[in-house]
Amino acid sequence: MSNQQTTGLTDRVSLVRAFLVIFKKSYTIITTLFQDSMKIIIFLSLLVFSMNVEGRYHFHKNQKKASSEPPPNATIPQPQPPVYPPSVPSDPVSAPTDPGDDKDSGPCVFDVTDYGATGDGSTDDTPAFKAAWKDACAVASATILVPSGCTFMITSTIFSGPCKPGLVLQVDGVLMPPAGPDCWPEKDSKKQWLVFYKLDNMTLTGTGTIEGNGQDWWDLPCKPHRGPGGKTLPGPCDSPTLIRFFMSSNLHLSGLRIQNSPMFHVKFDGCEGVMIDKVSISSPKLSPNTDGIHIENTKYVGIYNSMIGNGDDCISIGPGCVNVDIEGVTCGPSHGISIGSLGVHNSQACVSNITVSNVMIRDSDNGVRIKTWQGGAGSVTGIAFENIQMENVRNCAIIDQYYCANKDCENQTSAVYVRDISFRNIKGTYDVRSPPIHFACSDSVACTNITMSEVELLPFEGELVDDPFCWNAYGVQETLTIPPIDCLQDGMPQSVSDEGVYECS
Numbered sequence: 001m002s003n004q005q006t007t008g009l010t011d012r013v014s015l016v017r018a019f020l021v022i023f024k025k026s027y028t029i030i031t032t033l034f035q036d037s038m039k040i041i042i043f044l045s046l047l048v049f050s051m052n053v054e055g056r057y058h059f060h061k062n063q064k065k066a067s068s069e070p071p072p073n074a075t076i077p078q079p080q081p082p083v084y085p086p087s088v089p090s091d092p093v094s095a096p097t098d099p100g101d102d103k104d105s106g107p108c109v110f111d112v113t114d115y116g117a118t119g120d121g122s123t124d125d126t127p128a129f130k131a132a133w134k135d136a137c138a139v140a141s142a143t144i145l146v147p148s149g150c151t152f153m154i155t156s157t158i159f160s161g162p163c164k165p166g167l168v169l170q171v172d173g174v175l176m177p178p179a180g181p182d183c184w185p186e187k188d189s190k191k192q193w194l195v196f197y198k199l200d201n202m203t204l205t206g207t208g209t210i211e212g213n214g215q216d217w218w219d220l221p222c223k224p225h226r227g228p229g230g231k232t233l234p235g236p237c238d239s240p241t242l243i244r245f246f247m248s249s250n251l252h253l254s255g256l257r258i259q260n261s262p263m264f265h266v267k268f269d270g271c272e273g274v275m276i277d278k279v280s281i282s283s284p285k286l287s288p289n290t291d292g293i294h295i296e297n298t299k300y301v302g303i304y305n306s307m308i309g310n311g312d313d314c315i316s317i318g319p320g321c322v323n324v325d326i327e328g329v330t331c332g333p334s335h336g337i338s339i340g341s342l343g344v345h346n347s348q349a350c351v352s353n354i355t356v357s358n359v360m361i362r363d364s365d366n367g368v369r370i371k372t373w374q375g376g377a378g379s380v381t382g383i384a385f386e387n388i389q390m391e392n393v394r395n396c397a398i399i400d401q402y403y404c405a406n407k408d409c410e411n412q413t414s415a416v417y418v419r420d421i422s423f424r425n426i427k428g429t430y431d432v433r434s435p436p437i438h439f440a441c442s443d444s445v446a447c448t449n450i451t452m453s454e455v456e457l458l459p460f461e462g463e464l465v466d467d468p469f470c471w472n473a474y475g476v477q478e479t480l481t482i483p484p485i486d487c488l489q490d491g492m493p494q495s496v497s498d499e500g501v502y503e504c505s
Contacts (some may be wrong), residue, residue, distance in 0.1 A: 008420040038098065047259040075434045098164045110136040111145045112152065118204070119150025119173060126154040133159050141166035148172040148208060151488070156188035156240065161199040161248070171206035171256060177240070180216030189237040193262075196245045203252040204243075204304070210258045212242045214287060217262035223288045239263040249273050259283060264291045265310070267468050271298045285333040285363075289310035292334065295321055298423055305329050313338045318350035319378070320404030336366035339383065343376015343416045353382045362391035370421070374442070375412035378504050390428030392460040396436040397423050397449055399473070408442040415442035421475075422451040429460035437468035450475025456482040 033359030052414055110132045113119065117128035127376045129152075136142035147154060151174040158282070159169075177193045193212075196202065201362065220225035224238035242261035245251055250273040253301050257280045258265050262310075267282050268274055273297070281292040296318030298492035305328040308314045314331035317324060331337060337356055342349035349372070359365050368385045390396050401415050430436035436457040441447035450473055477488065 004169045006170075016450070026451050032094055034482070035062050055361045058135050058362075066300050070198070108136070108139050108142045109145050110142060111147060112314065112362060112486075113147060114149070117150075117152055119147070119152050120152035120176075121176075122152055123153065123154060125152045126157055134336070135408065136167060137161065137163035140164040141168075143168040143170055144171050144210065146171040146175055146206065150174070151176065153178065155185055156193050156195075157193040158197055159199075160197045161202075163199060163202070165201035167201070168203045168205065171204070171208040171210060174211055175208065175241075176213055178209040179213045179222065179236060180214070181239075190240055192244050193240045194243045196243075196248060196251075199245075199248040199251070201250045202248065204256070205252070205254045206256055208256065210242065210256055210260060212261035212263040212283070213258040214239075214283060214290065217289050218290075221298070226288075227234065240360075241265075241267045243267070245271050245274075246388040247276065251275070252277075252280050254278050255497055256280070257282075260287070261290050263289050264294045266293050268295045268298045270302070271441040272300055274298060274301040275302045276301075278366045279308070281308040281310065285309075285311055291316045294318065295324065297397075299319070299323050301325070302327075306330075306348045308334065314361070317349065317351060317354060318342070319347070321351050322353055324354045326354075327358050330360045330362075330461070332360075332362035332364045332391075334361075334364045336361055336369055336395075338362045338366065338369045338371060339380060340369070340371035341373060341405075342371070342380065343373040343378065345373075346375040346377070346412075346414070349379040349416055350382075351380045351383075352504070355384045355386070356388065357384070357386040358390070359387075360389045361393055364393050365395065366398055367393045367396035367426075369398045371398075371400045372418070373403055374401070374414040374480070375414055376408060376416045378415060379417040379419065381417075382418045383428065384424070386424045387427050388428075390426065390429055390457065392429055393436075394431035394434045395438055396430050397426060398438045399450075400438070401442045401445075401447070402440055413442075413444045420449045421447070423453070423455055425454040426453070427454070428458075430457050432459045432462045435466045435468050436483065437470075437481075439468075439470045439473035439488070441470075441472040443472060446472040446474055448474045448492055450488060451478060451480040452476070452481050452485060452488065455479075455485075458482065 019129060102284045112125065112132045114129050115128040115131045117125040119125065132144050154175055155178060181190070184190060200475060207238045217239045219226055221233040222235050224232050227233040239262040241264040243265065244267045247270040252275045252279045253266065259282045261283060265283070276293065287310065289312050290310045291313045292310050292315060293303060294316045297320035299322040303315060303323040303326045307330045309332055312335050314334035315326060315329070315337045319342055326337065337359070340352055341352060342351065356368060357369060367390050368388065368393065370380055370383065381488055385397070399418060399421070401418065439447060439450065452475065468485045468487060469486065474489045474491070474492055476490065479487065
């Protein structure tokens with residue numbers, strides 16, 4: 001290779017090395033600038049995000065803590081309305097929300113003490129509750145907080161909707177009405193205390209207690225055997241239902257202790273989509289007309305994992321109820337789980353698709369019961385009582401189409417038609433003062449398609465006095481029943497051809 005070629009090659013190598021040095025320095029500078037730019041971008045993004053979260057926080061006019069006002073153009077994302085009607089008992093907490101809602105933003109909380117509630121147990125805190133309700137009603141997914149450590153007294157109040165969906169009334173303290181009829185304001189209804197009206201997607205929950213102060217109501221002389229000498233005196237005898245849900249949908253009741261109601265503890269009337277879970281309801285065994293949970297004209301109901309002890313029906317199901325599921329409930333003392341009474345004053349009553357399963361009933365006057373008045377119309381159909389444990393229960397399984405509250409009722413020919421009733425895996429002990437099984441069906445309208453399977457009931461103490469009783473009852477025994485129920489007739493009665501008269505629309 002010539003000297004000229006060698007010199008040219010050396011120059012090209014030097015040029016390449018110089019280019020690589022310049023490229024390396026340039027790459028380092030560009031990388032540093034890029035990293036610094038990303039830090040600036042991330043910082044600005046976090047700053048904007050924090051400003052947006054701060055802008056969504058809600059403040060009301062009576063807030064005690066000092067805080068800045070939200071931006072004037074801040075808006076609260078609105079959830080989409082829940083699907084209606086629900087096909088199964090629905091949990092309103094899981095209602096769908098707008099995709100634009102921020103998952104990290106919490107609900108707005110309206111503490112009743114911020115509205116002037118004192119919580120001393122004697123001051124009337126009704127105005128504070130009404131004001132908190134009004135503000136919370138206008139905000140999606142709001143929570144009205146009744147804080148722990150306080151006892152709040154309010155008078156008879158109707159909490160009306162419609163409200164924005166997702167409203168929660170969280171009772172962590174004690175909430176109660178005035179102490180008895182003598183303290184009840186004259187202007188207030190004596191038939192109800194707390195009423196929730198025309199609401200959708202609402203929750204009543206908490207770790208606290210709703211105290212009914214029922215003793216003075218139970219002792220009124222117009223109540224059964226509370227008058228002089230154990231008599232029952234005539235006269236108006238109105239007593240308030242403690243909690244009533246009326247014409248509402250997608251309701252959730254959970255966690256609370258509800259006790260000592262003057263009359264029914266909880267009532268659902270004209271509702272659709274009800275979920276009751278982990279509720280404790282209690283009143284003394286002899287407190288009159290203190291049904292634990294009563295539903296009527298209500299469909300798609302789930303009652304789960306609750307404990308109920310009271311002086312009347314543990315759960316009562318009135319006319320117009322469809323698709324009710326009761327599971328994991330413990331009853332007692334009580335009058336058991338009842339469908340009815342139905343058909344009073346010659347009315348039509350329709351009840352269908354009721355399931356009661358995995359239930360314990362103890363120390364009760366009745367177990368599972370269907371009761372109808374003579375002269376009624378309509379039907380009770382598709383009723384399943386399954387996996388029920390009885391302990392010292394009088395009238396464990398009863399169908400009574402001669403129900404009469406005052407024992408002075410006239411005989412009538414028409415009746416609510418009872419059919420497709422199953423009793424499966426009903427076991428335990430019964431009070432020997434009455435037969436454990438009692439099927440008294442109408443002379444003119446027989447009970448049909450009664451199924452008995454794995455029914456084993458033994459005396460709690462002593463020996464059986466009477467055999468199971470049946471009258472005009474038809475069905476099948478899939479297994480041997482203890483005690484034997486030989487009075488249940490096979491097949492169908494001839495009069496069943498007229499059953500169309502008793503169908504419900």
